[in-house]
Amino acid sequence: MPLLQHLCQLLNDSSFGTMIRESDYAYSVIESVHVLAITLVVGTIAVLDLRMLGLVLRPIAVTRVARAVFPLTWSGFAISFISGFLLFWAESAKMYTNPSFRMKLILLALVGLNPLIFHTTIYRRVHEWESQHVTPWRARTAAIASLTLWGGIVIAGRAIAYF
Amino acid sequence: MSLHSWFIALGNSSLGHAMQTSKWDFALVEMLHLLALALLGGSVLVVDLRLLGVILKGESARLIGRDLSRMLIGSLIVMIVTGIALLSEEAGKCYFSPAFRWKMALLAAAVLFYFTVHRVALLRSDNGGPTLWSRTTALISLSLWLGVGVAGRAIGLL
Numbered sequence: 383m384p385l386l387q388h389l390c391q392l393l394n395d396s397s398f399g400t401m402i403r404e405s406d407y408a409y410s411v412i413e414s415v416h417v418l419a420i421t422l423v424v425g426t427i428a429v430l431d432l433r434m435l436g437l438v439l440r441p442i443a444v445t446r447v448a449r450a451v452f453p454l455t456w457s458g459f460a461i462s463f464i465s466g467f468l469l470f471w472a473e474s475a476k477m478y479t480n481p482s483f484r485m486k487l488i489l490l491a492l493v494g495l496n497p498l499i500f501h502t503t504i505y506r507r508v509h510e511w512e513s514q515h516v517t518p519w520r521a522r523t524a525a526i527a528s529l530t531l532w533g534g535i536v537i538a539g540r541a542i543a544y545f
Numbered sequence: 546m547s548l549h550s551w552f553i554a555l556g557n558s559s560l561g562h563a564m565q566t567s568k569w570d571f572a573l574v575e576m577l578h579l580l581a582l583a584l585l586g587g588s589v590l591v592v593d594l595r596l597l598g599v600i601l602k603g604e605s606a607r608l609i610g611r612d613l614s615r616m617l618i619g620s621l622i623v624m625i626v627t628g629i630a631l632l633s634e635e636a637g638k639c640y641f642s643p644a645f646r647w648k649m650a651l652l653a654a655a656v657l658f659y660f661t662v663h664r665v666a667l668l669r670s671d672n673g674g675p676t677l678w679s680r681t682t683a684l685i686s687l688s689l690w691l692g693v694g695v696a697g698r699a700i701g702l703l
Contacts, residue, residue, distance in 0.1 A: 410651065441608060450594075450600035540576050
């Protein structure tokens with residue numbers, strides 16, 4: 383058995399993991415919090431992405447929208463990460479082999495890479511274009527990538543239960 | 546025809562049949578429902594936090610409300626269409642589900658509130674700061690939409 387799979391099995395069999403898995407309500411309650419937190423992440427980042435595409439809030443500078451939504455996005459991300467880890471804890475042996483879970487992790491890594499590239503390139507000169515109604519093509523590409531990847535994360539996440 | 550027989554008819558329709566027999570048809574519709582939920586949640590939150598005076602304080606509430614209402618109405622339409630498809634899987638059972646009934650009642654209240662009191666609050670606030678009135682409106686709106694989501698989640702659990 384590979385080391386990572388072995389660790390997943392240990393986590394799965396731990397008393398805390400078993401407790402979440404076997405409790406009547408714990409798993410469903412954590413899952414509901416997880417879905418709500420993802421709504422917070424994806425919904426708020428979508429507002430920024432749609433602004434960058436010039437579809438909403440055109441008169442408001444991109445940086446202003448970004449400053450307004452980032453605290454919400456990050457709080458949502460923290461809550462979904464913690465609740466997601468608890469769900470993983472309870473089902474880690476199954477998750478290790480679940481193709482949809484693997485896809486979700488890959489998409490999460492890519493969606494993290496996207497702002498990294500964005501912030502080190504076109505966003506450095508954001509003050510030159512923050513007030514433009516439709517932003518430069520590289521910013522629009524980042525927005526489309528973000529919407530697509532987050533959409534993929536929601537889809538892959540929902541599909542986990544179907545495998 | 547009574548409301549109950551409409552639900553039964555939906556369950557017996559070809560749509561209902563597809564939802565009941567194909568696992569992936571149901572999954573696909575569920576995914577679309579969730580994607581639209583994220584967009585709806587985001588637009589509601591940003592607009593109501595503006596009314597509460599938490600974010601985008603100097604910007605026009607009228608503008609934010611108008612632009613994000615397109616996002617809200619678009620995702621609401623997707624949610625209703627996919628919601629009917631999801632309902633068709635167990636329409637007869639949902640008719641009697643208290644969670645489903647709560648969800649529909651809260652949804653009706655949230656939509657009604659959104660197009661009336663909430664709209665007036667956005668127009669009145671415009672560039673101004675939050676008032677007791679706009680704050681109350683935002684809190685009621687957030688509670689109603691959150692209630693729709695919680696009741697919706699409960700349909701599958703109760």
